[in-house]
Amino acid sequence: MNSTVLEIKNVKKGFKGNEVLNDVNITVKQGSIYALLGANGAGKSTLLKIVTxxxxxDGGMVTIHDINVADNPMAVQRLFSFSSQNTTVDGVLTGYENLHLIAKLRHEHNPKKVAxxxxxxxxxxxxxxxAASTYxxxxRRRLDLAMSLVGNPEFIFLDEPTTGxxxxxxxxxxxxxxxxxSQGKTIxxxxxYLEEADYLADQIGFLREGKIVASGTPDEMKRIAGSDKLLLVFYRNQDADKALKLLESYSPVKKEDCEISIDLTDEITTSLNVLNALITENIELKTFKMIxxxxxxxxxxxxxxxx
Structure with missing residues (x-):
C-alpha cells in the first residue's frame, strides 16, 4: 500500500478579510498524480504556495513526509521541485546552459552529464x-520541467503546467x-482543464471558492453527475412515444423529438432488456449508444x- 507523502489538514487563508481557503484537507499517496481542479480565483495557487x-x-497544517512545512520549510524544500505557471527559463541562455546552471547550483557531481x-x-x-527565447x-515548458528534475526530486509540484x-x-x-x-515520482x-485532470490524475480535488467540494478518482467524480445512460434514437417521433409507454418501468426521459434517455443502474441487463422489448413490439430503432x-x-x- 502506498504511503502518504503529502497531508494537508484544515488549511485556512484569508487576505484583507476575504476568505481564500477554508478548511482544505488533501492526502496524496506516494507514486500518484493528484490534480487540484478549479476555476481562476478558486484558491489553487494560494494553496500551492502554502504547501511549498x-x-x-492562517490555520491548519501541511506535512510532507511527516515534516511540518511551516516549521521546517528549508528541510521540506529539499524534498521536492516546484514548477510555477510562469517558466523560470532564462531566455538569453541556451537550453543546455539553463540546465547546466541549475545542475551547478544544486551541487550535482557531474552537471554536464545531468544537463x-x-x-x-x-x-x-x-x-x-x-537561446531558450527562440523555443x-x-x-520552454519541457525545458522548465527538465530543470525541475535536476537533483532527481521524488515529489514534483506543477502549477497549471499546460496553460497557454x-x-x-x-x-x-x-x-x-x-x-x-511511471518512474516513481509523486506529482x-x-x-x-477538466480533460487534463481526467487524463492524468489518480485522485482529483474540486476546489471552489476556497473549499474542496468533491474529491476522489476520476471515475468516482463522474458518478456525481449521475449514472451511465442509454440513448435511444428512433426514425419517427411516434415510435419514440410508443417506446416511452412500453419502457415506463425504466423511467425513460424524452430528450427531444425521436430521442429517449434511460438511466443504466445495471448497464448490460437493462440495455438488453430494453432492446429486446423494442424488438418484440416491432418498434424500429435508428441507433442507440451508451453515454x-x-x-x-x-x-x-x-x-x-x-x-
Missing amino acids: GLLNS ESLLDKFDLTEAKDK SGGM LDPKSRQDLWDTIKEMK FLTTQ TPTLDDVFITLTKGRK
Whole structure:
C-alpha cells in the first residue's frame, strides 16, 4: 500500500478579510498524480504556495513526509521541485546552459552529464545550443520541467503546467508527466482543464471558492453527475412515444423529438432488456449508444448552486 507523502489538514487563508481557503484537507499517496481542479480565483495557487512553504497559512497544517512545512520549510524544500505557471527559463541562455546552471547550483557531481541526460529525456537535444527565447511554448515548458528534475526530486509540484499551450504541445507534456509518474515520482498539479485532470490524475480535488467540494478518482467524480445512460434514437417521433409507454418501468426521459434517455443502474441487463422489448413490439430503432458522464458534467453539477 502506498504511503502518504503529502497531508494537508484544515488549511485556512484569508487576505484583507476575504476568505481564500477554508478548511482544505488533501492526502496524496506516494507514486500518484493528484490534480487540484478549479476555476481562476478558486484558491489553487494560494494553496500551492502554502504547501511549498512560500506562504504562511492562517490555520491548519501541511506535512510532507511527516515534516511540518511551516516549521521546517528549508528541510521540506529539499524534498521536492516546484514548477510555477510562469517558466523560470532564462531566455538569453541556451537550453543546455539553463540546465547546466541549475545542475551547478544544486551541487550535482557531474552537471554536464545531468544537463545532457535531461535534454535527451525531454527531446531537446537538437535545440540545446539555441537561446531558450527562440523555443516554442511547448519547448520552454519541457525545458522548465527538465530543470525541475535536476537533483532527481521524488515529489514534483506543477502549477497549471499546460496553460497557454497548443493541443499537441499539451498532449506531449501530458505524456511527459505520465512518464515521470511511471518512474516513481509523486506529482501534485493544479489545472483549470477538466480533460487534463481526467487524463492524468489518480485522485482529483474540486476546489471552489476556497473549499474542496468533491474529491476522489476520476471515475468516482463522474458518478456525481449521475449514472451511465442509454440513448435511444428512433426514425419517427411516434415510435419514440410508443417506446416511452412500453419502457415506463425504466423511467425513460424524452430528450427531444425521436430521442429517449434511460438511466443504466445495471448497464448490460437493462440495455438488453430494453432492446429486446423494442424488438418484440416491432418498434424500429435508428441507433442507440451508451453515454458516460464526463468531468464537464461533474463541473456543471458542482457549480449549480453557485451564487
